[in-house]
Amino acid sequence: MLHDLELIQVGKTYADGTKAVSDFNLKVGQGEFVAFLGPSGCGKSTTLRMIAGFEDITEGEILIKGQNVSHTPPEKRPTSMIFQNYALFPHMTVRQNIGFGLDVKGLPKAERDRKVERILDMFGLTDFADRKADRLSGGQRQRIALARGLVVEPDILLLDEPLGALDANLRRIIQNELKLLQRELGITFVFVTHAQSEALGLSDRVVVMSNGLVEQISAPKDLYLRPQTPFVADFIGNNTVIEGRARAAGLIDTAYGPIAGVGGEGASVAVIPAEAFRLAPSGAPDEIRLPGTVTFRQLVGAAGHFRVRLSDGREVKVETHSETPEARSTRPGDTITLGVDPRSVTLIAA
Structure with a gap:
């Protein structure tokens, strides 16, 4: 060609x-x-x-x-x-x-x-x-x-x-x-x-x-x-990058427990887009759950912007639709559990 x-x-x-x-x-x-x-x-x-x-x-x-x-x-x-x-x-x-x-x-x-x-x-x-x-x-x-x-x-x-x-x-x-x-x-x-x-x-x-x-x-x-390197994961969008240890293809161990995602053998870093976080778990059996405390809330038009401090003090950015019940009711200071569909998580090599 x-x-x-x-x-x-x-x-x-x-x-x-x-x-x-x-x-x-x-x-x-x-x-x-x-x-x-x-x-x-x-x-x-x-x-x-x-x-x-x-x-x-x-x-x-x-x-x-x-x-x-x-x-x-x-x-x-x-x-x-x-x-x-x-x-x-x-x-x-x-x-x-x-x-x-x-x-x-x-x-x-x-x-x-x-x-x-x-x-x-x-x-x-x-x-x-x-x-x-x-x-x-x-x-x-x-x-x-x-x-x-x-x-x-x-x-x-x-x-x-x-x-x-x-x-x-x-x-x-x-x-x-x-x-x-x-x-x-x-x-x-x-x-x-x-x-x-x-x-x-x-x-x-x-x-x-x-x-x-x-x-x-x-x-x-x-x-x-689907970023392929840590630089791209950090440079593009508002991703949360969590380092861990490879367990098997599509699964790594982290300080927050096992995290599943899309990736091959040897991957040890989980990349989660801000849009992938839910302000409440959906109840799916394979869902990733991360408990934390809301530190920031801003609703601008159709967009809801939140920051949540996880158990080790790390803050993650959450972006969701402002009209969801969770977005309307969640306030700074609330203790919540974030839910993440593993299919939206990308696992890459360190």
């Missing part, structure tokens, strides 16, 4: 010996939306720049549609990159900014103008086409940057935290537009972000990185519900 993008054991080591990225392996299908997610300094932007050709690789290979582009200069790669600061030319009009990449490619004027006008219309920028880019709002400048990246019809659009400079409301609007646009055009998107909500909400798959290494590559739902 031919992939739009393939990274084979890609690595980046700087001259001083610092390893920025190690052994990065990834296959991206045509029209897929993939997000690189991780804390600052984890190597996600460096990887994106290596794909674009702005950063040399020191190990491995990068293939685009089966062609090795590991040492191909950026302008010769079928990619387009959008930066957080948009990198627009302030002295140019919107129309000139969008057409710049086509000018570099030497397209005939008639074809260039046709492509520019079409994408101006697609992004709702026609009324602003002759204004200088620096006189427009953040949302409009973001659309210009997207239009400029897409007008050259790349095989892959690379986005390096492109929404980071926008306020929260505008960010949500552009997120929705971005996903709809990607589906409509069918272009492969590789998107770098440190915001979990963006990665989980926009992408088909998420690559979680830490210290230059890939921790997990999964669909958003699988990443959230």
